[in-house]
Amino acid sequence: MNALEEAQKIYDQLVAWRRDLHQHPEMGMEEYRTAKFAAGMLRELGYAVQEGVAQTGVIGVLENGPGPVIMSRVDMDALPIQEMNDVPYASTVPGMMHACGHDAHVAIGLGIAMLMVQHRESWNGTLKLIFQPGEEGMNGAEKMVAAGALEAPRPDAALAIHVWNALPVGKVGVTPGPVMAAAESWEVTITGKGGHAAQPHKTVDPLTIAALTVTNLQSVVSRNVDPQGAAVVSIGRLRSGDTFNVIPETAEMQGTIRTYDPNVRETVLCRVQDIIEGTARMMGARSDFTLYPLAPAVINDPKITALVHAVAADLLGADAIKTDERTMGSEDAAFFLNEVPGCYIFVGSGPKDRPAPSHHSPIFDIEEEVLPIGVALVVESLCRLMPRGEK
Numbered sequence: 001m002n003a004l005e006e007a008q009k010i011y012d013q014l015v016a017w018r019r020d021l022h023q024h025p026e027m028g029m030e031e032y033r034t035a036k037f038a039a040g041m042l043r044e045l046g047y048a049v050q051e052g053v054a055q056t057g058v059i060g061v062l063e064n065g066p067g068p069v070i071m072s073r074v075d076m077d078a079l080p081i082q083e084m085n086d087v088p089y090a091s092t093v094p095g096m097m098h099a100c101g102h103d104a105h106v107a108i109g110l111g112i113a114m115l116m117v118q119h120r121e122s123w124n125g126t127l128k129l130i131f132q133p134g135e136e137g138m139n140g141a142e143k144m145v146a147a148g149a150l151e152a153p154r155p156d157a158a159l160a161i162h163v164w165n166a167l168p169v170g171k172v173g174v175t176p177g178p179v180m181a182a183a184e185s186w187e188v189t190i191t192g193k194g195g196h197a198a199q200p201h202k203t204v205d206p207l208t209i210a211a212l213t214v215t216n217l218q219s220v221v222s223r224n225v226d227p228q229g230a231a232v233v234s235i236g237r238l239r240s241g242d243t244f245n246v247i248p249e250t251a252e253m254q255g256t257i258r259t260y261d262p263n264v265r266e267t268v269l270c271r272v273q274d275i276i277e278g279t280a281r282m283m284g285a286r287s288d289f290t291l292y293p294l295a296p297a298v299i300n301d302p303k304i305t306a307l308v309h310a311v312a313a314d315l316l317g318a319d320a321i322k323t324d325e326r327t328m329g330s331e332d333a334a335f336f337l338n339e340v341p342g343c344y345i346f347v348g349s350g351p352k353d354r355p356a357p358s359h360h361s362p363i364f365d366i367e368e369e370v371l372p373i374g375v376a377l378v379v380e381s382l383c384r385l386m387p388r389g390e391k
């Protein structure tokens with residue numbers, strides 16, 4: 001089977017699915033229509049289907065003789081963004097759109113499901129397709145794992161894809177090792193002592209302390225992290241005070257931490273907390289710090305990544321492959337890939353001749369030729385991970 005030719009034969013079907021899903025976006029953990037759509041199609045194709053896994057997750061299992069169990073995962077949720085694209089398939093839901101391409105992922109997932117049935121003669125084993133809810137900050141993957149998505153049958157390897165506008169369509173990112181960062185968010189309330197702005201000596205000014213904290217935090221990445229390592233400390237929210245002549249009682253801050261390496265992560269988490277609490281203490285204020293883990297880093301298994309690399313080279317040519325594509329963004333596919341060795345693949349979906357609209361923007365869109373490419377990469381990789389005749 002030539003997976004790319006086979007995937008191109010269902011191009012119109014992939015586009016129709018993707019556009020229908022694009023017109024009907026749903027928020028994370030509320031993907032009821034999308035899940036029903038995927039489950040219905042899987043059932044029609046002959047998969048054993050489990051619905052309602054962690055609320056709206058769907059699992060389709062296809063047994064095809066003795067062999068390994070391999071999973072492929074896609075996500076389904078949209079974002080609270082008002083679409084600004086003037087296209088016939090624009091979102092029909094005000095204030096909500098598929099601005100990260102998860103509509104394309106569901107269409108690609110169904111294309112994979114279809115070709116794997118049509119080409120049963122090309123592989124042996126058990127295919128487990130996972131359609132997960134709530135990727136956008138709701139840890140839908142973690143919830144599916146907790147609900148037993150990786151049990152009965154337990155996968156031996158995992159594949160996951162993301163359409164990727166940072167790469168033009170036809171290119172792919174197949175990177176061994178870390179590809180997406182571990183992410184935490186944190187928040188702190190600094191409590192001082194409010195009073196008259198004309199009598200600062202009778203107050204403990206939390207606003208000044210917050211400003212110092214912002215400045216002091218800049219030293220974490222520059223002075224505590226090995227320059228060869230990667231880390232981000234960002235403050236995304238700072239709120240204090242209501243008017244010019246009052247020193248407020250409190251200041252609130254929120255931020256995020258991104259790292260790849262567990263040791264760097266540990267250093268950064270400790271330094272951020274020490275600096276926040278130390279700055280407040282030094283200035284005579286109280287601080288209440290809370291850390292919220294979001295997702296671990298996505299780490300690609302070298303062996304499986306090498307297999308996907310060979311597949312991409314055969315299908316798209318060696319020049320199409322970037323082996324150092326990674327981002328400090330986070331991805332909850334990490335909860336699957338932490339348990340099962342696998343490969344997370346960036347599939348170029350940007351235009352070839354002009355700047356690409358960025359993910360999570362109101363003008364986000366993809367080049368639809370990415371759809372059969374995504375299908376073919378995963379189908380061919382699945383066939384090689386579950387070779388014919390393997391016992």
Ligand code: NI
Pocket residue numbers: 100101102135162
């Ligand atoms: Ni996404």
